[in-house]
Amino acid sequence: MATVQIVDVRxxxxxxxxxxxxxxxxxxxxxVALVGPSGCGKSxxxxxxxxxxxxxxxxxxxxxxxxxxxxxKDRDIAMVFQNYALYPHMTVxxxxxxxxxxxxxxxxxxxxRVNKAADILSLxxxxxxxxxxxxxxxxxxxxxxxxxxxxxxxxxFDEPLSNLDAKLRVQMRAEIKELYQxxxxxxxxxxxxxxxxxxxxxxxxxxxxGIVEQIGQPLEIYDQPDNMFVAGFIGSPAINLxxxxxxxxxxAVFETDGGIIVPLERVPAGTPRRRGVLGIRPEHVAIDPAGxxxxxxxxxxxxxxxxxxxxxxxxxTMRCLFRDRVALKPGDRxxxxxxxxxxxxxxxxxxxxx
Numbered sequence: 535m536a537t538v539q540i541v542d543v544r545x546x547x548x549x550x551x552x553x554x555x556x557x558x559x560x561x562x563x564x565x566v567a568l569v570g571p572s573g574c575g576k577s578x579x580x581x582x583x584x585x586x587x588x589x590x591x592x593x594x595x596x597x598x599x600x601x602x603x604x605x606x607k608d609r610d611i612a613m614v615f616q617n618y619a620l621y622p623h624m625t626v627x628x629x630x631x632x633x634x635x636x637x638x639x640x641x642x643x644x645x646x647r648v649n650k651a652a653d654i655l656s657l658x659x660x661x662x663x664x665x666x667x668x669x670x671x672x673x674x675x676x677x678x679x680x681x682x683x684x685x686x687x688x689x690x691f692d693e694p695l696s697n698l699d700a701k702l703r704v705q706m707r708a709e710i711k712e713l714y715q716x717x718x719x720x721x722x723x724x725x726x727x728x729x730x731x732x733x734x735x736x737x738x739x740x741x742x743x744g745i746v747e748q749i750g751q752p753l754e755i756y757d758q759p760d761n762m763f764v765a766g767f768i769g770s771p772a773i774n775l776x777x778x779x780x781x782x783x784x785x786a787v788f789e790t791d792g793g794i795i796v797p798l799e800r801v802p803a804g805t806p807r808r809r810g811v812l813g814i815r816p817e818h819v820a821i822d823p824a825g826x827x828x829x830x831x832x833x834x835x836x837x838x839x840x841x842x843x844x845x846x847x848x849x850x851t852m853r854c855l856f857r858d859r860v861a862l863k864p865g866d867r868x869x870x871x872x873x874x875x876x877x878x879x880x881x882x883x884x885x886x887x888x
Contacts, residue, residue, distance in 0.1 A: 535720050536597035536610075536687035537562050538583065543592035545578055552578050554744040555592070565714050565721045567731035570741035571767070576724045577692055579741075583722065584613050584690055596687060612681035613690040616697065618673045620665045620680075627652075627661040630679045644683075651682040654713065671702045678713065689714075691723040695730065707734060728768050732756070740764050762885040765813050765878060771842060771853045774814045777882055781808075788812050788879075793848030796872060797826055802879050802888045810888060813878035816842070816855035825871035827852070831862050843868075 538560040545553035553575040560566050568576040581587040583594055585606035594601050601609050620629050627648055634644045652658045655675045665673055674694055681689060691710070695703045711734050714721055725731055731738045732752045740747045740755065740763075748760040759765035765773050778790035786798040790812060802810075819827070829845035829852055836842075836859060843854040843862060854870065862868060879888040 535562050535718065537595075538688060538720060538722065539593070539595040540579070540583070541593040541595070543579065543582060543594060544590045545575070545582060545587065546590045552744055553582070553590075556741075556744075556746055558739055558746065558749065560720060560722065563718045563720055565723065565734065565736045566739060567723045567725060567735035567737075568739045568741060569725055569728055569731040569767075570747075572726060573743075574741040575744040576726075576741050580613075580690055580692055580722060580724045583688075584611055585609050586613075610687045611690060612684045612686040612688075613692065614674075614677050614681050614694050616693045618665070618677045618697075620673060620676060622665050625662055625664055626657060626668070626676050626679075629665070629676055630683050633680065633684055647683040647685070648679075651679040654682065654716065655679050655709075670698050671706055674698065674706055675709070678710070682713075682717070687720065689719050689721045691721065693725055694723075695725075695727075703730075710734065729770060732768070738768075740767060742767075758887070759878070760887055762811060762813070762880045762887075765880070765887070769815060771816045771855055773878075774812075774816065774852050775880075776812045776814075776850060777809070778812060779809055790848075790850055792850035794827055794850050794852075796877070797874075799874055809882045811880040811882050811885075813880060814852075814872050815876065816853040817857065818873045818876040819852075819854050819870045820873070821856070821860070821868055822871035823869050825869035827870040827872065829854070829868050829870055831864055831866045831868060833864060834860075834862055836860075 540556055540558040543553060543556050556579060568579060570576050578587060582589050589602060596609060630648045630651060631644045652661055655678060657675055657679055660672060695706050698706060707730060735752060737749060738752055738755055739749050742763050748755055748764045755764060755768055762775060766775060776790035776794060778788055780801045781787050781789055782801060786801050788796045788798055796812060827847050829847045831843055831845045833844035841856045841860045845852055881888055
């Protein structure tokens with residue numbers, strides 16, 4: 535295991551700046567998820583750590599060693615790719631053993647490492663099969679096994695679950711987390727799926743347009759996003775964001791530009807322009823006959839364990855998520871009360887949380 539330090543790392547493709555000076559310190563044995571929309575630079579950063587992309591500027595250290603000019607095979611890092619990258623003509627055992635054979639590891643030790651990894655990943659009955667005889671989840675486990683047998687200092691995962699169906703993604707998510715808890719190897723995991731990041735990582739790095747927007751523990755980022763981008767990206771369904779104005783004539787309220795009026799206990803500090811953006815997460819509203827928000831229901835999506843409601847209030851659309859079953863249908867009206875302790879405010883110009 536090892537620490538990974540990313541110091542002012544930049545990557546340019548010609549005149550296009552893809553990674554714009556990133557600093558991240560990853561602790562020994564930590565599971566860190568790099569998350570962000572497509573094109574934000576997260577996979578490019580992972581490939582630079584692996585040595586598959588040359589960096590334009592900055593430093594990458596694995597342990598105490600600067601690896602900028604170290605060949606990928608000498609970085610003591612193992613990478614699991616999105617597309618499995620298995621050799622189709624080799625058996626599971628041969629795929630897992632291949633990198634060890636190239637390094638000249640004795641045959642008996644190779645066999646011991648392969649059998650140990652196969653046992654951890656429940657692959658022992660499949661060691662004689664070739665990839666075409668495996669399911670998607672089994673192929674992904676083989677790719678993980680190929681990384682485990684190398685006993686690296688750092689694991690890198692590049693969106694490993696994106697080719698799997700929804701049910702299998704949940705299963706594999708749990709298996710990767712269980713594997714990490716057993717091995718405790720430093721792990722960097724790239725995904726565009728914020729649910730994966732929230733449920734698996736010790737810390738999340740939220741990236742956007744080649745920069746780091748925020749680094750923190752999953753619930754810290756969810757409850758205290760630094761800005762509107764982070765608030766909008768982390769959370770499913772997405773947060774409701776409404777630009778508007780603070781008013782204090784009779785009592786403190788926030789009035790959105792579309793006409794929603796939300797009572798406040800106080801106007802938050804740092805609002806000199808009296809303008810701002812209100813953020814209400816879908817699950818932070820309750821049905822209350824005395825609630826300040828009147829919503830006309832347009833869509834209901836019951837899932838059994840919870841109910842998603844989409845509706846309109848004045849000129850605004852609102853997403854609501856209730857943790858129980860709600861007897862509402864399109865066309866109904868409902869009064870809602872946002873939780874005053876959970877609403878968020880952002881500066882309209884900078885996007886920073888107030």
